[in-house]
Structures are given as C-alpha cells and as structure tokens.
Amino acid sequence: MAVDEKKKALLNWLDENAADFFRMADQIWENPEISWEEVFASGLQADYLESEGFSITRNPAGMRTAFIAEWGTGKPVLAFIGEYDALPGLSQVNEPVKKAVVEGGPGHGCGHHILGVASVAAAAATRKWLEANNISGTVRYYGTPAEEMGGGKVFMAREGLFSDLDAALTYHPSFINMPSKASTVAVVSSSFRFNGKSSHAGGAPHLGRSALDAVELMNVGANYLREHVLDGTRIHYVITNGGQAANIVPETAEVDYILRAEKLDYLLDVADRLRNIAKGAALMTDTTFEETIKSGYASMVSNHAIADLMYQALEEIGPIQYTNDELAFAQQINDTFEATNSGYIEQRIDTLKLGKQAADTLRAHSDKPLLSANFQAIDEGIVYKGATDVGDLSQVVPTGALETVCFPTCSPGHSWVNTACGGMSIGHKGLVHAAKALALTAAVLYTDKKTLEKVREEFEEQMDGKTYTPLIPEEMCPPQ
Ligand SMILES: [Zn+2]
Incomplete structure (x- = not known):
C-alpha cells in the first residue's frame, strides 16, 4: 500500500x-x-x-x-x-x-x-x-x-x-x-484484617475471640465460592498474620486476597461476594474486620x-x-x-x-x-x-x-x-x-x-x- x-x-x-x-x-x-x-x-x-x-x-x-x-x-x-x-x-x-x-x-x-x-x-x-x-x-x-x-x-x-x-x-x-x-483480566488485591480479643488459650479460652478463626472461616468460605464463579475467575490468598503464639488466642489476624476475572463488572460482583464471606466469618467468630484495597486494574x-x-x-x-x-x-x-x-x-x-x-x-x-x-x-x-x-x-x-x-x-x-x-x-x-x-x-x-x-x-x-x-x-x- x-x-x-x-x-x-x-x-x-x-x-x-x-x-x-x-x-x-x-x-x-x-x-x-x-x-x-x-x-x-x-x-x-x-x-x-x-x-x-x-x-x-x-x-x-x-x-x-x-x-x-x-x-x-x-x-x-x-x-x-x-x-x-x-x-x-x-x-x-x-x-x-x-x-x-x-x-x-x-x-x-x-x-x-x-x-x-x-x-x-x-x-x-x-x-x-x-x-x-x-x-x-x-x-x-x-x-x-x-x-x-x-x-x-x-x-x-x-x-x-x-x-x-x-x-x-x-x-x-x-x-x-x-x-x-x-x-x-481485571484484578483486585485487598487485605482483610480481623480484630478479636486475646486471652489465655488454656486458662481462659471462653474470654477470647479468635481473629485467626475468622481468617480460617473466611478462607473456607472463599474455597466454596470457587465452585460458583465463571471460568477464568481466580481467587488466591495468603495469611500474612496468623497470631504470634499458640497459647494466645490471636487478637488480630490478616489475610491477603487477589481476585482476577475476565470482566471488570464481574470482578466487582465476586469482590462483593467475598466481602460477604468476610462479614459471615466475623459474625461467626464475634470479631470485626476491615478491608484495605491495595490495588485494582480493570x-x-x-x-x-x-x-x-x-x-x-x-x-x-x-x-x-x-x-x-x-x-x-x-x-x-x-x-x-x-x-x-x-x-x-x-x-x-x-x-x-x-x-x-x-x-x-x-x-x-x-x-x-x-x-x-x-x-x-x-x-x-x-x-x-x-x-x-x-x-x-x-x-x-x-x-x-x-x-x-x-x-x-x-x-x-x-x-x-x-x-x-x-x-x-x-x-x-x-x-x-x-x-x-x-x-x-x-x-x-x-x-x-x-x-x-x-x-x-x-x-x-x-x-x-x-x-x-x-x-x-x-x-x-x-x-x-
Ligand atoms: Zn510492560
């Protein structure tokens, strides 16, 4: 030409x-x-x-x-x-x-x-x-x-x-x-920090509220979520804080998630469902949590x-x-x-x-x-x-x-x-x-x-x- x-x-x-x-x-x-x-x-x-x-x-x-x-x-x-x-x-x-x-x-x-x-x-x-x-x-x-x-x-x-x-x-x-x-793909990376109450794991476990339990239950929920998302969706996590010693009920615990999906609007939807799982985990364990989004690309x-x-x-x-x-x-x-x-x-x-x-x-x-x-x-x-x-x-x-x-x-x-x-x-x-x-x-x-x-x-x-x-x-x- x-x-x-x-x-x-x-x-x-x-x-x-x-x-x-x-x-x-x-x-x-x-x-x-x-x-x-x-x-x-x-x-x-x-x-x-x-x-x-x-x-x-x-x-x-x-x-x-x-x-x-x-x-x-x-x-x-x-x-x-x-x-x-x-x-x-x-x-x-x-x-x-x-x-x-x-x-x-x-x-x-x-x-x-x-x-x-x-x-x-x-x-x-x-x-x-x-x-x-x-x-x-x-x-x-x-x-x-x-x-x-x-x-x-x-x-x-x-x-x-x-x-x-x-x-x-x-x-x-x-x-x-x-x-x-x-x-x-669209990707979002966020960190979920759960807050509970520390106590002696042996002497007074009834007074403790384990933030690590919340993290583990959240991860269980996320693993069940995997089956009910579109192909091409990816869910990865790593526990960045799981407590300090096994004889202390962990007061804080933290897990980092990365979600990927082929479309931005679908990723927003999966992120909302994951947030609900975090809410559920907090409710089950009598803890609270905050989510910090670290980065996200459409x-x-x-x-x-x-x-x-x-x-x-x-x-x-x-x-x-x-x-x-x-x-x-x-x-x-x-x-x-x-x-x-x-x-x-x-x-x-x-x-x-x-x-x-x-x-x-x-x-x-x-x-x-x-x-x-x-x-x-x-x-x-x-x-x-x-x-x-x-x-x-x-x-x-x-x-x-x-x-x-x-x-x-x-x-x-x-x-x-x-x-x-x-x-x-x-x-x-x-x-x-x-x-x-x-x-x-x-x-x-x-x-x-x-x-x-x-x-x-x-x-x-x-x-x-x-x-x-x-x-x-x-x-x-x-x-x-
Ligand atoms: Zn490049």
Missing part, C-alpha cells in the same frame, strides 16, 4: 529525528527507575515536549512522576500514552549474555523506556504534521507512572483525566509487530477498529529490516534457552491458543530469531492473564493497542532478555516502527471523521451502557 505524500512527511520527520529519540530511550534505559520513582524519565520527556511547544500539566491526580502534555485546539482529542517504569532486579548490560550492570539493581525488563519514548515521538511528529497541514485537533501525551506496581492510569481514570478523549493509542514492546485485539476493552487502522499503518511502513549483527545478537539469546527458533513460535501458538490460519501465518516466519514482518491481530477473543492499567483507560475511551518487535522470539516477558535488547539497536528499530505506526493511525483519526465515528460506535457497543467503576476506593491516594 502506497503512503500518500502528506503522510510521507510524517514518516520522514520521524526518520530525521530518530537519533534524538534513541538517545532519550537510552538515557532512560541507563537510569532505570521503578514504579512511582520515575523522576528522571518523566522530567526528560516533559522537558522535551515542552521544548516542542506542548503545554505541560505536572503532577496530575497527585502523582509527582505523571504529566500531561497538550498541543492544539478543538476536536478530535487524541492521546498517546507513555510509561517509563523499570522492574526491580532486572539490571542487565546490552549484551546477549546474562550479566547485570548493577547486581540486583532495576532494569527495563518490560521495555517501558521504549514504550514511553515511542509515544513521545509519535506525539511530537503528529503535532508537527497537524501544524504543517493546518489540521485542527488536540494532541496529548500522558506520562503515566507505575504501570508495573500501583497503576498511575487507574488514578488518572478515577479523576476523569481521560474523559474528553476521542481515542487513545497505546503501545507495548513485544516479540511481534501486531495490533492487539485481546483483552486482559479489564481491557480493545478497540478493533483502531487495531485495523494500526495494521494498515504497519503495512504502509513495511517490515523491520535487521542487520546480520542484530540477527546474530538475537540468535545468541534464543540459544540461551532450550527451544529452537521454530520451537519458540510453537510455544507462542500454544499459549495464544491460535487457530490454524493464524498459527500457519506465524509458522511461515519461524526460521529467524526476530519476527520482522507485520501481522494482523491474531489474538482476537483472547484474554491475557496478566493485568495492566491500560484496562482502566480502555474502560473510558476507545483504546487501540499496538505491539512492535523489540525482543527476540524466545522472550519470556519480564526478563534480562528484554533489558538487553531494549538497550541496543533492536529496541531502537522497534521504537521507530511503533512511533510511525502510531502517528499514521492518528493521522487517519484526525482526518477521517467516519472512521472516528466507527471507533466510537464500537466502544459504545462494547460498553453497552455500563459506566466505569474504578476498583480502588475514593480515599486511596497514590504513594508520594
């Missing part, structure tokens, strides 16, 4: 400025900051966008490492979404062998340094393009902290900071160039119309071209693990539960350690078991999700492999590929009213009149 002249300028600008974005990503990679501590990364990106003419809102929703950059006026309002948090313990040099820069230190094992900068690049390119072509509309970049642990987007969604968006374009580094039509509602536009954009750009050195680098990493190149593809087919057509499409590219081709979404109808705060965004605004190749086919997700490849040219190529596809997708949404309407209609249909309820309580604040 030929790219028209107008769009070519968008792609050219990204090629001409690519070195700046690679440098920005490298700087963030060299200074990995874990969730809520991304002072350097958020500052670097905000300063850059400010220098490019964006107005910056700092500390939105009370988060010191969040910011919103905005340029332009009026409708449509489109957003690129960035993350920049690293993972603890995944420090790694940019070489194809496992070796930490700082033993036990953090590292970009999920590629969020590329994620954020690709979206910054797309925002800057789109802004230039709108101006050059005199197209009206507003472009935003949301710098969202703590995707890995806490979920900055959840707090932003709760504050209504996404509410006036017409669409949001998200991106994540991956082993494949593909828009996603998958969903992710399920992902992916917009297929945007995914189709993203695929069109990928096709306009063409495949990623790798050098022999890059292929050798990736091959050396693939060889570190037990499977062959085609073995890794078979594992992907298996985990994604792909149908024959999608599986054969992937198999056709299984000889190399890096998938250079672009793929149509092959994950439609799939619910990934991992949760992300992109879910909360997707509950309030039509959200597209793109992936590009930054890691070899063996990549086991959060790992040293991702840190290594994200710190060299394989990551850079995935970054610019993503920025181009995101910007081209936005260009269509800014100029094609009908497509934007289709995107909105699909969203309305998916939400079916439901409004977003955040899983975190109103009084919960992001950590400072």
